[in-house]
Amino acid sequence: MQASDHSLEIAPGCLWFRDALDRAAQEQLVADIRAVIAQAPLFTPRMPRTGKPFSVRMTNCGPLGWVSDETGYRYQSFHPDTRRPWPDMPASLLALWAAHAAGAPPPEACLVNVYDAGARMGLHQDRDEDDLTAPVLSVSLGDTAVFRIGGAARTDPTRSARLSSGDVLRLGGASRLAFHGVDRVIAGSSSLLDGGGRINLTLRRVTVSA
Ligand SMILES: O=C(O)CCC(=O)C(=O)O
Numbered sequence: 001m002q003a004s005d006h007s008l009e010i011a012p013g014c015l016w017f018r019d020a021l022d023r024a025a026q027e028q029l030v031a032d033i034r035a036v037i038a039q040a041p042l043f044t045p046r047m048p049r050t051g052k053p054f055s056v057r058m059t060n061c062g063p064l065g066w067v068s069d070e071t072g073y074r075y076q077s078f079h080p081d082t083r084r085p086w087p088d089m090p091a092s093l094l095a096l097w098a099a100h101a102a103g104a105p106p107p108e109a110c111l112v113n114v115y116d117a118g119a120r121m122g123l124h125q126d127r128d129e130d131d132l133t134a135p136v137l138s139v140s141l142g143d144t145a146v147f148r149i150g151g152a153a154r155t156d157p158t159r160s161a162r163l164s165s166g167d168v169l170r171l172g173g174a175s176r177l178a179f180h181g182v183d184r185v186i187a188g189s190s191s192l193l194d195g196g197g198r199i200n201l202t203l204r205r206v207t208v209s210a
């Protein structure tokens with residue numbers, strides 16, 4: 001895989017690599033993620049304290065996975081329902097990281113977010129990682145997302161970007177702790193996924209490397 005040179009900096013440190021993945025690379029990722037889901041079924045995370053369910057379903061691959069329930073947000077090495085270790089991170093994702101993560105140590109977690117009709121993700125920071133120096137890479141597959149990004153304070157002004165299938169977004173530098181979310185997904189905007197919807201993959205370094 002080649003690193004795309006055509007990136008757009010949509011906020012300080014936030015690089016948007018549009019069309020980073022061609023159709024064949026997207027199909028490979030989808031097949032790899034379907035295999036992950038077969039081993040580690042999608043679960044519905046719940047908000048800390050209130051237990052309110054997310055509208056997005058999730059799973060993970062790699063040594064660590066992000067989970068959320070009444071006791072809080074955290075990384076753990078096993079699936080919350082099956083209690084089995086997360087599946088290995090596919091080679092396709094390791095290659096994607098190598099191409100776009102600007103030399104950061106290898107990713108430890110890939111969070112798989114599945115957006116069905118009506119799913120969204122509220123504004124939040126990715127801050128459950130001990131290593132905040134490595135960037136977060138986000139890969140969009142399937143229907144286009146209306147993505148929103150602001151600054152490090154919740155009240156900072158935001159801008160939106162339409163992330164389409166094959167786009168890769170890197171949140172690094174001053175944007176590593178930027179508030180971001182998905183306002184909505186545009187149904188029918190991509191033919192990649194049978195049955196429609198959107199899959200987002202978020203690759204992260206979690207622990208501080210020696
Ligand atoms: O779906 C997206 O584009 C963003 C996902 C995200 O922000 C997250 O999983 O932390």
Ligand SMILES: [Fe+2]
Binds near residue numbers: 125126
């Ligand atoms: Fe996030």
